Amino acid sequence: MRFFLISLIFLVVGCGSYPKKHGFEKVEALKTSIQNPYFSDPSVDYVYKANIDVFDTSFGGILVLKKLGPAAHRIAFTTEMGNTLFDFSFSKDQFTVNRIVKDLDRKILINILRKDFTALIREENTILKQYQKNGESLTATAILGKKHFYWSKNGQLVQIARMGKGVPKVVFQFSQINDNIAHQIKMTHRNFKLTIALNAIID
Amino acid sequence: MRSRFFSFLLGGPKRLYALGLLSYLFFSGTLLLAQVPMTNAEATALRSKVKDQAKATRTISSDFIQHKHLDFLSNDIESKGTLAFKAPNIVKWEYTTPFSYAVLFKDEKLYINDNGSKSDMDLGSNKVFKQLNQLITASIRGDMFDDSAFEIRYFFEKENSLVHFMPKDQQFAAFIKAFHIRFNATGEVEAVKMIEPSDDYTQIVFSNRKQNQPIPDAVFSH
Numbered sequence: 001m002r003f004f005l006i007s008l009i010f011l012v013v014g015c016g017s018y019p020k021k022h023g024f025e026k027v028e029a030l031k032t033s034i035q036n037p038y039f040s041d042p043s044v045d046y047v048y049k050a051n052i053d054v055f056d057t058s059f060g061g062i063l064v065l066k067k068l069g070p071a072a073h074r075i076a077f078t079t080e081m082g083n084t085l086f087d088f089s090f091s092k093d094q095f096t097v098n099r100i101v102k103d104l105d106r107k108i109l110i111n112i113l114r115k116d117f118t119a120l121i122r123e124e125n126t127i128l129k130q131y132q133k134n135g136e137s138l139t140a141t142a143i144l145g146k147k148h149f150y151w152s153k154n155g156q157l158v159q160i161a162r163m164g165k166g167v168p169k170v171v172f173q174f175s176q177i178n179d180n181i182a183h184q185i186k187m188t189h190r191n192f193k194l195t196i197a198l199n200a201i202i203d
Numbered sequence: 204m205r206s207r208f209f210s211f212l213l214g215g216p217k218r219l220y221a222l223g224l225l226s227y228l229f230f231s232g233t234l235l236l237a238q239v240p241m242t243n244a245e246a247t248a249l250r251s252k253v254k255d256q257a258k259a260t261r262t263i264s265s266d267f268i269q270h271k272h273l274d275f276l277s278n279d280i281e282s283k284g285t286l287a288f289k290a291p292n293i294v295k296w297e298y299t300t301p302f303s304y305a306v307l308f309k310d311e312k313l314y315i316n317d318n319g320s321k322s323d324m325d326l327g328s329n330k331v332f333k334q335l336n337q338l339i340t341a342s343i344r345g346d347m348f349d350d351s352a353f354e355i356r357y358f359f360e361k362e363n364s365l366v367h368f369m370p371k372d373q374q375f376a377a378f379i380k381a382f383h384i385r386f387n388a389t390g391e392v393e394a395v396k397m398i399e400p401s402d403d404y405t406q407i408v409f410s411n412r413k414q415n416q417p418i419p420d421a422v423f424s425h
Contacts, residue, residue, distance in 0.1 A: 045276045049302045051317065060304065060317045066275050074275045080282070080304045081296065082271045082397065082405030083378065099401055101378070201280075201301040 017166055018149060024131035024138045032127060034139045034150055036157055037180040039121045042067045048185070048198035050077065055193050061085060063198060065121060073121045074098075090118060093144070112194075116187055119143050119160055120172055125150075164191070176200075238365055241357035249357060249364050249386070250348050256390040257346035263288040265412040269298075273403050286409070287422050292340045295423060307425055308336045314425040321425065334375055342384055342395050362388050376400070 019026070039046055046065040051058065064076045069091070076087040087098040095114050125141040125148075132138070139150040143162070151159040156177055161168035169190055176183035185198040241249065265286045270279040284298040297305040307314040313324040313336070341347035348355060353368040368382040383396040391412060398404045 043277065045278055045280075047280055051320070058317075058320060058322055060315075062271070062280065064273060064276065064280070066277075068275060076273055076275075078271060078273075080298060080302070081306065082269065084273075084399055084401070084403060087401070099399075102374075199302075 018161075018163065018168070019131040019138050019140075022133075022138065024133050024136075027130050027132045029127045029130040029139075033124050034127050034141060035124055036122060036150070036160070038157070038174060038177075038182045038185075039065050039067055039073060040123050041180065042069075044181070044202065046181070047201050049201055051197045051199075053193065053195045062201075067121075067123075071123065075117050075121070086113070088113070088117065090121060112189075115144060115146075115162075116170060116172075116196075119148060119162055119170070120185075120187070238358040238360050241359060241364070245359075246357040249366070249390070252390040253348070253386060254346055257344035259415075260288075260344055261290050261415050262418050263343060263412065263414055264416060264418055265409045267296075267410070268408050270406045270408075271403075272406070274401070286343070287418050288340070288343050289418060289423060290344075292336075293423050294336075294340055294343065307423060308339065309423060309425075316425070323425070334372070338382070342382060343392060347382075347384070360385065363393065 044067075048063045048065075049060065050063040051060050060080060062078045062080060064074075064078070066074045068074055072089070072091040074087070074089050077085045079085065084099055084101075085104060086100040089096040089098055095118075097110060100110070122143055125143065127139055127141060128147075129140040130137060131140075135154050137152045139152070141148050141150060147163040149159075149161045149163065149168075150157055151161070158174055158177075160172040162170040167190070171186075171188045171190065173186045173188075174182035174184070175186075181200060181202060183200040183202075187196040187198075189195070263286065267284055267286055269282045269284075271282075272279045282298050282302070283300045284296060287295045287297075292308070294308045295305060303318045305316040307316075311325070315322045315324070338347060341349075347353070347368060348366075352372065353370055355369075356367040358365040358367070364386045366384050366386070368384065370376045370379060370381075377400060379397050380400045380402075381398045383398065384392055385394040385396075387393050391414075392409065394406060394408045396404055396406045
């Protein structure tokens with residue numbers, strides 16, 4: 001019981017501290033949900049050159065994302081020469097591995113990719129709390145049961161942070177945004193060395 | 204007998220069957236009709252022509268266009284670049300659009316230059332990559348007619364030849380189900396298609412091919 005209370009205190013203090021730390025004030029949310037527009041157009045093939053740094057290894061490839069239905073996406077990663085390394089389907093909270101090469105077929109890796117990509121592509125999320133400061137807003141929401149903060153500047157989503165113990169564990173930054181396409185995306189894990197940089201190669 | 208067969212197909216209400224049969228042949232059979240299987244003698248002649256061509260090849264430089272087909276995408280992903288080959292087994296693929304990326308197979312190693320960021324990989328430790336390198340080298344030269352490693356099928360496609368190579372090695376087949384290589388009338392490789400187990404594929408079409416022209420060593424440095 002005591003442990004539960006301490007955890008609860010940490011949770012409350014932890015959750016409150018992130019918006020406060022960045023100078024945000026709590027406001028009454030005017031809507032019930034928040035949108036991530038970056039992978040929401042089914043007519044667009046979202047194709048990115050990807051550079052992945054994991055521990056001391058760097059490698060590249062092509063990351064392809066496609067919206068296939070109201071809450072359904074397909075994400076595939078190939079080498080520059082075209083060999084598919086993995087191919088996943090996401091539908092609401094359903095996740096399917098269509099293909100993964102043997103060298104990458106590790107449960108821990110697949111779990112990380114599942115969580116990261118779900119946060120990256122999830123289009124509509126229920127607003128739990130909202131905070132504001134001059135022209136910027138911070139929105140608390142939950143993805144796969146984990147607290148995430150959407151950070152918007154002038155109405156444009158620029159960052160998603162997955163929280164853990166009150167601090168960002170994984171940060172997704174969107175930049176060079178044009179016509180609801182984020183031409184640059186950076187996904188950074190804070191608790192171990194993994195960075196995925198995406199540069200759009202969309203016609 | 205034949206006229207009775209046709210009159211049976213075309214007579215009265217049976218005409219629909221004939222239309223059905225014809226459209227079936229038209230839609231499902233066009234690709235098959237375009238690819239006429241070779242006889243054993245024709246396949247042997249192609250093998251020796253391509254092998255002679257490969258033996259006489261000291262260098263190749265060529266432009267290429269690559270199309271990556273993923274079934275769920277609206278359009279194929281197109282990339283372009285240049286290829287340089289030096290006998291016996293140095294190969295460099297350099298992608299220039301829409302990104303800058305070069306991969307060099309040399310001395311049992313794979314050297315990568317990803318937009319200025321350089322890395323390398325020892326091929327000796329990776330069986331699949333080693334095989335892939337051997338295959339790429341062999342497929343550029345056209346000389347990959349190894350019956351112990353592939354189930355091979357030969358076709359004519361108009362004036363060109365098309366050869367299907369299905370890897371026999373299970374580990375390799377899990378990576379690439381088949382290679383289709385198209386040769387022109389003189390036995391040079393015009394296009395390579397790598398088909399994955401999912402039927403998604405990568406097609407590389409060569410153009411502006413120059414054979415046995417000197418290539419500066421700097422092209423193959425890392």
